[in-house]
Amino acid sequence: MANVEMAIDALRQSSVRGQWVVILREKTAGRYLPVYIGSSQAETIKRELTDVGYSRPLDNDLEYRGIATAYSEVRAVRLHKFEDGRFAAKLILDASEVD
Numbered sequence: 001m002a003n004v005e006m007a008i009d010a011l012r013q014s015s016v017r018g019q020w021v022v023i024l025r026e027k028t029a030g031r032y033l034p035v036y037i038g039s040s041q042a043e044t045i046k047r048e049l050t051d052v053g054y055s056r057p058l059d060n061d062l063e064y065r066g067i068a069t070a071y072s073e074v075r076a077v078r079l080h081k082f083e084d085g086r087f088a089a090k091l092i093l094d095a096s097e098v099d
Helices: 039-050 059-069
Strands: 006-013 020-026 032-037 073-083 086-094
Touching: 006 039, 020 039, 032 039
Parallel strands: none
Antiparallel strands: 006 020, 020 032, 073 086
16 A cells, blocks of 8 residues: 555534544645544644643643653554544654654
8 A cells, every 4th residue: 555645734623523533635636534533632633733732641642752752753654444434543653863
């Protein structure tokens, strides 16, 4: 399967069901991929996009801090499986350029 470089285009909450969706946009074409996510993931993405801190860490912060503590940097996220309506992803880490 080919790798497709994407960027976050939008983070939205459904007005009907209140469910969060992150909209990924392909960098070299006009294709989009909506990925429904949980509220804690949405809060983490929102915070990273707006650079706003919270008074206490969220669950996802522990994972993020674990990567930083290991002196690694996230290079890519690969969606590798779609089963029962859910994506599974792998984080590709790189420790070679971390200060």
